Amino acid sequence: MKRFTTKDLINAGVFSALILITYLMAAVVFHVPFLMPFMPFGCAITAYMLYTTKINRVGMLSITMTMFIIFFAVTGHGIFVIPGAILSAIVAEYILYKGKYSSIKHARLSYVAFNFFGGFMFLPLFILKDSVRQRLLNAGKSAEYIEKYFSYFPNYLLPIIIVLSLVGAYIGATIAIKILNKHFKKAGMI
16 A cells, blocks of 8 residues: 655645635535535536546545544534545545546546535434524524524435435536546646
C-alpha cells in the first residue's frame, strides 16, 4: 500500500474544503424543502470530479468524508449522518479503487455513492419528529411554522429524497465530466 505524500494530504484538505463549500452554497440555493434532494446536482459541477482526478490511492476520499462528518456533527446534523457518511465513503472509495482511480465512469458512480450520506441527514425529520419539533420550538419557531415545515416531509418522501439525490448526483457528475473535458483538460489542469 502506498503511503500518503504531503501533496496527497494537501489535495485532500483543499478539495475537501472546496467540496464542503459547494455543499454549503448549494444548501443556500436549494434550501426550499422540495428542492433539497437536488443539492448533489449543484455540488458535483467541478470540485468533486476534479478531486477524483487527483486521487491515486486508497484513503483520500475517506479523509474528505471524515472532514464532512466532523463538520456536520459540529453543526448539529445529528448522529445519523455518521454511519451514513462512513458507509458512503467506503462504497465511494471502493468504486474508485475498482476503476484504478482513472476511470471517469467509476468517478461518476463514486460521486453517486458519496452522496448517499445526504439521505441520512433527513432521517431525524422522519423518525425523530417530536425531538425536532421541540428543538424548533426552543429555537423560537412558531407552532404554525413547525407544522408547515413538517407538512413538506410526509413519511413516504424519504425514499423519494434518497432516489432523487442519487439521480441528481449522477446528472451533476455527468455535467461536471463535460466541463472537465471541455475546460480543465484544455487548460492542462488534468
